[in-house]
Amino acid sequence: MSRDDINCHYVSESLTRLWEGKGHELHFYDFSTKEIECLPSKKLFARRGLNTPTVERWLSDVIEAPLGRFRKVLRKRIGPVPAEVDDLAAHRALLLLLPLQVARMAEVKWGPGQLDQICKWTPQKLDRIVGTIRSTYSLIIVQGHPRLPFYFTEHGFFMLPFPGASIEHAAATAMPLNEWEAVVALPRSMNRDVVSRTLTQGEGAYINNCSVGTNANRVVIHPGVIDAMDEVLLIAEIEAARSRTRDCYRTSLQAMNVISDAIARVGDRIT
DSSP states (O other), X not given: OOGGGOEEESSOHHHHGGGOOTTSEEEEEETTTTEEEEEETTTTTEEETSSOHHHHHHIIIIIIHHHHHHHHHHHHOOSSOOSSOOOHHHHHHHHHHHHHHHHHHHHXXXXXXXXXXXXXXXXXXXXXXXXXXXXXXXXXXXEOOTTSOOOEXXXXXXXXXXXXXXXXXXXXXXXXXXXSEEEEEEEXXXXXXXXXXXXXXXGGHHHHHHTTOSSOSEEXXXXXXXXXXXXXXHHHHHHHHHHHHHHHHHHTSSXXXXXXXXXXXXXXXXX
């Protein structure tokens, strides 16, 4: 099968499945048109010819399959999220998830290239990269408000600002794992008091609000929210959530420059 024959999701379809309606459709708000729209999950966040069959298999084996096992554990557990992930392949997938999502978005913007090289890495090189990420960032699973499902942006990830933190630590990268839990990559040197104070705002609602992102045009909405809210009110709430999130960036000093630098540093580590 040639590259052009493959329908490739640059945001994993397995991750957005929990946002699908009964007909496997995804509802999303488009900030450019100011409308709520709907597309089959096969078509949204996908492009033909983006990856080779080799890349698709690598992503499935190294990221999506072990991540799927971990997500099942999250859904079945009772009580707090475990501090350690016993499944080593799942732990590696979580460590790679966010930097690889940055790489996947780079493919969308600039064309194939980076993932073609990454999937050829030897197991030894992959272990070295994972070790570098682990030494720089710690992963935490954050629980948002249980009655406010996350949005899922077309970038796959969103930036989580920390008002009151230093310029270096003004934001961290986060990605939903299910409707109410997200993985966050925190720099190990980040002040944990600031992290705790930020993430407990509004019984966890702060991170749910931030999941709308700051600049993604299309944002997937959970079907429970679609069913529960009038469309006009929902659009107003999404726009307000975006405005609040941008305000947090402005109060996080020079957060936008920090975010760009952080993404660039992560991208450098996977080349």
